Amino acid sequence: MPDLLRTFLRNRKAAIGLAIVLAYVVVALVAPLIAPFDPIARVGRPHQAPSAEHWLGTTRMGRDVFSQLIWGTRTSLMVGIVAGLIVTAIGTAIGITAAYFGGLVDNVLNFFTNVVLVLPQLPLLLVLAAFLGQVGPWAIALIIGLTSWAWGARVTRAQAMSLKTRDFIQASAMIGEPTWRMILVEMLPNLLSIIGFNFIGSVIFTIITEATLEFLGLGSPLALSWGTMLYNAQTASAIMVGAWWEVLAPCAAIVLIGVGLSLMNFGVDEIANPRMRTLGNVAKALRIEKRLLRQRMQEANQ
Template structure:
């Protein structure tokens, strides 16, 4: 745990991710108290106004404050990502770990189900299913994303469970009569903590991107504000055509930053768990430093001579 928290990439990724979580928690309160507005309030004197004055990030073509929508939309996007990640990883753990540990016909049946879901075009199916729903809120979109994004996680967890099932300590505990439930939850699952964390973070970002894509294609309803709805409204209300960059660029940048933060944490987890990656990363840093030092030594005499 100490090595995990002291790793540079992990610390940076967790810091950025923590900032987004904090904004998601206190965002609506911050908008109502610090900004004194709400994401739906219309300022008829500032329709499509550029950043500055009373609107630090400008307004939409309808006169709504972009900064208020950006802060409030953080909660909607993060909630969709977290909920879809919990669903995807939960179903994947149930299917993958159970199949890998039990084996036999149970494993064959669960693997067949996983392969069927894996071959389905998930995003088009989300569009079709969401199109038949009358009011697609954030929770419904998170459920759709989670239920279609678990097969890849289940395959990876099954492979890891198969490897752990054959370890000596598991075989020894089986011989002394340990129950299957205790073997799974006390012996197998703790060894999968790092894998589950990595898969969860990846599922969160996948959920945020998928939600933005669905919103951009016109799926959704209600008054909820997310980064996806901001980008979709900017496209539908000609904000992109009119060059209102302050309307669609900030939510896109925040989505990219959230993806970068989770990627840094996953890279750090890989380097901590894989000594080859850790040593190769350190070696590349040493080579880069040596190269820069050599360049300085070559350019120093020329500068002195001039």
């Protein structure tokens, strides 16, 4: 595990992405300590522009946007991580089980996965959220987690099917290793890269989807998140009255966390994919060669 972490941190994209995500995690953990105001208290004039007192201005109700952004980080990250864990757990379990047992088990699980996979994702979420009424963050995380695992299951199954034919797996089966050990000890550790890829991608999808649902008014107005901030800005016609900061703050937060998670995803892909790693090494060698050539030309001109 320490070697894996060192390899991950040596990748520039992964290291930058991890730094961004960890900054969000720290903000979420210490939100009560760094938020200057109560996020739901009236602390200024309506639609007050950014100033030294209110760094990101105020809302139509006179609430501090910066404080809401900090507390919203906690909610949005919680939804993303919880739903990501649910998606990854279900997808990994179904994918490995289908690949390892094969036959009828594989056919049934693969059919079930295909059914979920062809369902239109966003319309399904909209229907479920509308049917349940205005739901809280935990319910949104559960809805997304239980309806978004199919792609991860398909990818994990394909990777596990390839892994199943490896010599060390065949040797373990021949010496009579129990099923649980074959799955948990022999196969699962070799799928960590694809599992991490699925988890990070699920967190990105969840944060954006949660913001979309809440922006459309399907979330609980009592929950404070980036999506409800956008919903409140829309109902207050913030752009129409020139209060652009109410929209910019949550949008920038969503974009930045998306960039951080995407960089981590690219890093994981480069580390786990030998072809991507080779291309990266070739590109690095070409950059070094160009730099050396430029230095030689400068020395020749002198």
